[in-house]
Amino acid sequence: MKYLTIIILIILFISSCKKEDTENLQDFFYLRNDGADLPVYVEGNALSNKFVIVLHGGPGGDAQIYNNFSKAFSDKLESNFAMVYYDQRGSGTSIGKFNGKLLSVEQHVEDLEKLIILLKSKYGQSIKLFLMGHSWGGTLGTAYLIKGNNQNNISGWIEVDGAHNFACNKEVYYALKDISLQQLKSSNYSNEWKEIYNYCKNIDTTITFADTTIARLNKYGFEVEKYLNADGLIIFDTPLEISSVLNHLYTSGYSPITAKINLRITSIKMFDEVKNLNLSDQLYKIKIPTIFLWGKYDFVIPVAVGYDGFNKIGATDKQFVLLEKSGHSSMFNEMKPFLSNVISFISIHN
Amino acid sequence: MKYIIIVLILFICSSGFSQTVKLTKKTYIDTSRIEKLSARIAYYGVNSFHPGLKIGVEYPIKRKIVEKPRIPRRKGMKTVRKEWIFSANLTGYYHKNNHTGFWLNPELSRRRTGRRGGFKEFSYGFGYLKTFQPKTYIVDDEGNVEKVFIPGHGFFTASLGVAYGKDYSVRTTQPICWYIKPSYYLIFPYNTLFNMGFGFEIGITYKFLKNSFNK
Numbered sequence: 235m236k237y238l239t240i241i242i243l244i245i246l247f248i249s250s251c252k253k254e255d256t257e258n259l260q261d262f263f264y265l266r267n268d269g270a271d272l273p274v275y276v277e278g279n280a281l282s283n284k285f286v287i288v289l290h291g292g293p294g295g296d297a298q299i300y301n302n303f304s305k306a307f308s309d310k311l312e313s314n315f316a317m318v319y320y321d322q323r324g325s326g327t328s329i330g331k332f333n334g335k336l337l338s339v340e341q342h343v344e345d346l347e348k349l350i351i352l353l354k355s356k357y358g359q360s361i362k363l364f365l366m367g368h369s370w371g372g373t374l375g376t377a378y379l380i381k382g383n384n385q386n387n388i389s390g391w392i393e394v395d396g397a398h399n400f401a402c403n404k405e406v407y408y409a410l411k412d413i414s415l416q417q418l419k420s421s422n423y424s425n426e427w428k429e430i431y432n433y434c435k436n437i438d439t440t441i442t443f444a445d446t447t448i449a450r451l452n453k454y455g456f457e458v459e460k461y462l463n464a465d466g467l468i469i470f471d472t473p474l475e476i477s478s479v480l481n482h483l484y485t486s487g488y489s490p491i492t493a494k495i496n497l498r499i500t501s502i503k504m505f506d507e508v509k510n511l512n513l514s515d516q517l518y519k520i521k522i523p524t525i526f527l528w529g530k531y532d533f534v535i536p537v538a539v540g541y542d543g544f545n546k547i548g549a550t551d552k553q554f555v556l557l558e559k560s561g562h563s564s565m566f567n568e569m570k571p572f573l574s575n576v577i578s579f580i581s582i583h584n
Numbered sequence: 585m586k587y588i589i590i591v592l593i594l595f596i597c598s599s600g601f602s603q604t605v606k607l608t609k610k611t612y613i614d615t616s617r618i619e620k621l622s623a624r625i626a627y628y629g630v631n632s633f634h635p636g637l638k639i640g641v642e643y644p645i646k647r648k649i650v651e652k653p654r655i656p657r658r659k660g661m662k663t664v665r666k667e668w669i670f671s672a673n674l675t676g677y678y679h680k681n682n683h684t685g686f687w688l689n690p691e692l693s694r695r696r697t698g699r700r701g702g703f704k705e706f707s708y709g710f711g712y713l714k715t716f717q718p719k720t721y722i723v724d725d726e727g728n729v730e731k732v733f734i735p736g737h738g739f740f741t742a743s744l745g746v747a748y749g750k751d752y753s754v755r756t757t758q759p760i761c762w763y764i765k766p767s768y769y770l771i772f773p774y775n776t777l778f779n780m781g782f783g784f785e786i787g788i789t790y791k792f793l794k795n796s797f798n799k
Binding site (some may be wrong): 266329471 | 631633661679680681682687715717718719720721723727729732735737772773775776777778779780781784
């Protein structure tokens with residue numbers, strides 16, 4: 235009995251000495267704010283003292299598609315930095331009970347503000363935080379950075395095919411019309427391109443687009459990636475590992491059904507607010523180092539929107555990376571150049 | 585004339601031989617064996633893969649015995665049981681990096697048991713799910729961080745299930761059933777509206793009193 239007690243005490247002592255700020259941190263917790271519990275995964279090299287907060291797409295998407303679902307992508311980033319993957323309210327596997335009115339951009343910004351306070355509280359005030367926003371995450375990151383003194387907390391802003399201007403329907407229209415005309419004759423999917431071209435041709439551009447038109451253009455924006463991939467204009471160089479997909483779906487904290495329902499409900503509930511959201515005239519407030527990474531063949535948020543944002547932000551330390559064979563998810567289309575640019579950007583900025 | 589007589593005799597004989605008892609369907613309510621409590625234990629997988637354990641008791645509240653001819657009729661009669669069964673169930677499961685759930689889910693089931701003991705069942709449930717989460721923090725408006733004490737949520741649930749199984753007590757003296765049961769459930773209110781999922785259950789039921797339905 236005496237020996238058993240000693241062994242238990244030794245085990246307890248060793249486990250209490252376990253360092254949390256290891257080179258391979260694996261931490262999971264929830265942040266509770268205004269009725270929502272947001273799952274937060276902090277994984278990777280915390281010794282670097284650099285924490286990259288991933289702002290997922292949507293509204294209503296999930297952060298695990300940049301992590302468990304794509305280990306080749308996340309492992310590389312995690313070997314250099316601590317990655318923070320969190321599901322926004324009403325997204326991914328976030329849980330809670332709250333009024334639908336709290337599904338707003340303002341509330342999302344508040345959630346992010348509190349997450350940053352929590353991260354600093356847990357891992358030290360000296361940690362360097364970077365934001366990496368993809369698609370809708372670009373809107374959220376922009377909305378956070380232009381508010382008050384928020385950007386003082388952030389060492390760098392990585393905008394990936396993001397939408398500082400969600401009301402960019404005309405740009406989507408022009409981009410889709412041009413590419414469909416270009417691909418009409420040469421593509422293996424000429425019938426599909428013809429349908430898109432004919433649809434665009436019949437849109438009246440002198441009036442504000444109807445919601446159905448916006449939704450249809452958005453749908454085409456995603457669909458064309460399949461055709462462009464078949465025609466060799468877009469590539470996918472992120473290896474899809476069956477084991478990581480199965481792990482993602484069945485043994486991780488992820489729940490595909492919950493994520494799908496959340497995506498559907500949240501995107502519908504936020505549509506009215508987001509469809510007209512344009513932060514272009516406030517981009518001058520962003521002064522921190524910024525990198526824009528954009529797919530040349532992004533027809534969800536066309537590259538013209540990226541150049542517009544790049545020209546309007548107030549930062550002097552800024553760069554624009556155009557990925558020539560990428561669509562809307564350039565991190566998975568051209569993972570290697572994407573990662574080298576991001577890692578280099580974070581490494582040189584403190 | 586001789587041939588006519590032979591044909592008539594054959595006809596009369598064949599009519600006589602083909603006479604059988606007329607088989608008719610009979611239905612009656614069985615009240616004598618209604619008080620049969622059973623206990624069940626099952627593996628319960630939330631979305632099939634997040635492991636859990638389900639325990640419960642079931643009690644038939646109404647039972648109808650139907651005797652009807654088998655097809656083809658020459659095989660005689662068969663006895664089918666149709667029951668309404670009330671069950672009270674408690675399920676515990678673990679979803680890694682998400683939550684641990686305890687689910688109290690009373691169900692009302694309509695079960696049809698065939699002459700060999702094979703049964704199918706439709707279940708309708710309405711219950712309450714209590715979840716317990718891993719560490720959860722709250723940040724107040726002044727920026728103070730606090731850890732939440734026993735974090736989690738409570739939700740109402742509605743469920744539908746279809747079970748297939750075999751009741752060995754129908755043809756033998758073993759008071760045991762096995763069953764598999766895929767189910768669908770709705771959780772509400774969840775975030776701003778609802779959540780749903782699928783469960784897969786495989787388990788056994790033990791009858792405390794022997795049923796002898798072999799008629």
